[in-house]
Amino acid sequence: MKLKIVKMFCGLPRYVVVIIFAVVSLTPLIWVWSSALKTHMEIFINPFAPPSKFYIDNLVKAWNLGRFSKYTLNSVIITVPTVAGVILLSSLAGYAFGKLRFYGRDILFYVSLFGLTLPFQAVMIPLYYLMLDIGIISTYRAVILPAIGFGLPFGTFMMRAFFKSIPGEVMDAARVDGCTDLQIFLKIMLPLALPAISTLAVLQSLWTWNELLIPLLFLQRQELHPLTLGLMFFKGRYTQDYGLIFAGATIMSLPIVGLYLLLHRHFIKGITAGTIK
Amino acid sequence: MTRSRHWRNNLIGYSFIFFPFLVYATFVLYPVFGTLQLSFTNWDGFERVRHFVGMANYVRMWKDPFFLKSLYHNLIWILIGTSLPIAIGLPLAVILWSGVKGFQAFRTIYFMPLVLSSVVVGIIWGWIYNPVFGIANEFLRMIGLSSLVRAWLGDTSTALPALIIAAAWQYYGFCVIIFLAGLQNVDISLIDAAKIDGASSLQRFFYVIVPQMRNVLTMIILYTLIGGFKVFDLVFVTTQGGPAGATELLATYLFKQAFQLNYVGYAAAMAIFLAFLVIAVSVLFIRLRERVA
Numbered sequence: 001m002k003l004k005i006v007k008m009f010c011g012l013p014r015y016v017v018v019i020i021f022a023v024v025s026l027t028p029l030i031w032v033w034s035s036a037l038k039t040h041m042e043i044f045i046n047p048f049a050p051p052s053k054f055y056i057d058n059l060v061k062a063w064n065l066g067r068f069s070k071y072t073l074n075s076v077i078i079t080v081p082t083v084a085g086v087i088l089l090s091s092l093a094g095y096a097f098g099k100l101r102f103y104g105r106d107i108l109f110y111v112s113l114f115g116l117t118l119p120f121q122a123v124m125i126p127l128y129y130l131m132l133d134i135g136i137i138s139t140y141r142a143v144i145l146p147a148i149g150f151g152l153p154f155g156t157f158m159m160r161a162f163f164k165s166i167p168g169e170v171m172d173a174a175r176v177d178g179c180t181d182l183q184i185f186l187k188i189m190l191p192l193a194l195p196a197i198s199t200l201a202v203l204q205s206l207w208t209w210n211e212l213l214i215p216l217l218f219l220q221r222q223e224l225h226p227l228t229l230g231l232m233f234f235k236g237r238y239t240q241d242y243g244l245i246f247a248g249a250t251i252m253s254l255p256i257v258g259l260y261l262l263l264h265r266h267f268i269k270g271i272t273a274g275t276i277k
Numbered sequence: 278m279t280r281s282r283h284w285r286n287n288l289i290g291y292s293f294i295f296f297p298f299l300v301y302a303t304f305v306l307y308p309v310f311g312t313l314q315l316s317f318t319n320w321d322g323f324e325r326v327r328h329f330v331g332m333a334n335y336v337r338m339w340k341d342p343f344f345l346k347s348l349y350h351n352l353i354w355i356l357i358g359t360s361l362p363i364a365i366g367l368p369l370a371v372i373l374w375s376g377v378k379g380f381q382a383f384r385t386i387y388f389m390p391l392v393l394s395s396v397v398v399g400i401i402w403g404w405i406y407n408p409v410f411g412i413a414n415e416f417l418r419m420i421g422l423s424s425l426v427r428a429w430l431g432d433t434s435t436a437l438p439a440l441i442i443a444a445a446w447q448y449y450g451f452c453v454i455i456f457l458a459g460l461q462n463v464d465i466s467l468i469d470a471a472k473i474d475g476a477s478s479l480q481r482f483f484y485v486i487v488p489q490m491r492n493v494l495t496m497i498i499l500y501t502l503i504g505g506f507k508v509f510d511l512v513f514v515t516t517q518g519g520p521a522g523a524t525e526l527l528a529t530y531l532f533k534q535a536f537q538l539n540y541v542g543y544a545a546a547m548a549i550f551l552a553f554l555v556i557a558v559s560v561l562f563i564r565l566r567e568r569v570a
């Protein structure tokens with residue numbers, strides 16, 4: 001018993017440190033969420049107290065008058081095809097680079113890695129004038145296509161690493177059984193790759209959901225804005241109405257944090273693999 | 278026989294990469310050349326002809342005090358924005374790794390700010406730094422340092438460090454995760470040996486653990502370096518480079534030059550310079566990663 005208490009005490013400073021940082025990471029967000037449930041007066045009089053009662057007017061007002069319903073829908077309209085496109089094209093390229101043999105494969109793979117850290121600034125100027133010239137500026141396509149293009153290097157990199165780890169015997173066996181190359185890919189490789197695909201889907205959804213610069217440049221009509229832009233301009237318009245701004249921030253962050261808590265292993269695994277493997 | 282099989286293999290390979298490569302080439306590779314081309318002109322975005330000006334834009338950068346100031350701000354961002362998250366993240370990762378109950382939960386919590394959009398981070402920190410109601414000032418008043426109370430984001434001397442702290446808050450959990458992954462390769466027998474030899478926990482940290490983490494540490498530094506050159510979102514949604522250019526960075530400055538002042542050619546040259554910096558660091562990064570793997 002005595003030993004246990006001594007042990008607990010020795011471990012205490014460690015726990016103090018890890019708990020302090022957990023509080024640092026967590027409180028600002030919880031505080032924004034709880035402030036969204038306060039009246040305007042309450043936010044200023046009792047900034048740090050929890051909401052006295054659940055006041056949902058801010059959320060309702062932001063959702064309807066602030067057009068957050070529209071922004072959320074737009075974010076979904078942009079995110080779903082982008083993620084689908086990245087998964088489809090990265091699986092194709094990752095499989096080719098990881099499992100097939102063809103002339104120039106390694107050079108082409110290095111060329112696709114070039115986009116891994118390329119800043120969007122390096123392409124945004126010609127892309128902007130291209131979109132303007134071909135007349136698709138301020139359409140969802142103008143955001144989705146470049147977003148897929150910029151998602152491909154990471155996706156290809158990740159899918160290639162995964163397909164490489166599948167033993168070649170699996171393919172040989174399928175070939176003996178009379179599968180064509182396309183069948184091997186669709187019926188054997190893709191189902192095997194589902195864990196990698198879901199990790200990629202989670203990460204790409206996060207990136208697209210939070211993307212600011214691409215829609216800022218290519219979507220100049222307000223009714224097409226995703227949540228990032230909607231919230232940014234909303235914040236500029238209602239600078240004094242913190243209740244409304246916090247409600248907007250809540251609408252934007254709640255789904256992604258919920259998704260994260262549900263799938264945190266995928267997030268962490270994907271980020272780790274993308275950085276050090 | 279073999280020749281026709283080669284031919285067949287090539288055909289299959291190319292048909293798999295055709296569509297991915299088409300999209301990648303159209304929206305990533307081809308526009309890079311477009312930017313490079315524009316960087317040698319003084320195009321304003323409207324004129325039909327684009328006058329070739331040679332290296333003039335690249336020369337102009339080094340005489341432009343605003344460009345130099347932005348570059349300087351990026352360097353400060355890199356310096357503080359790299360050292361702060363690492364100084365917090367590494368010890369924190371080692372503590373978690375050495376056995377803390379609820380390890381998973383802590384890891385999940387530290388990483389959480391990383392999933393937030395920079396707009397949300399901007400709102401959170403804008404409120405923390407609020408001159409009248411923010412906690413930053415509230416806290417200073419509480420501990421009796423009212424003289425330090427100020428508009429953190431509105432003051433030219435504090436705006437940049439204030440934003441870097443906001444970025445570090447979002448980013449340090451990422452460092453914890455990567456360090457935890459690196460710690461899995463640390464040789465525990467060496468730590469036990471050092472313990473037997475009477476090394477204190479601090480000595481074990483600096484002389485046994487850190488040297489073994491050298492590669493992961495270098496990788497994180499390079500990764501943050503790349504991020505430090507690219508920063509755009511958080512600054513754009515909070516101070517927009519202000520007050521009085523105190524938080525202007527390469528990415529925000531070139532955005533303004535390109536789309537608000539229409540110095541398209543000049544902005545293109547800065548974009549190429551930025552890409553060059555980032556790619557140079559990335560090549561180092563990839564080399565190192567190959568050595569580690």
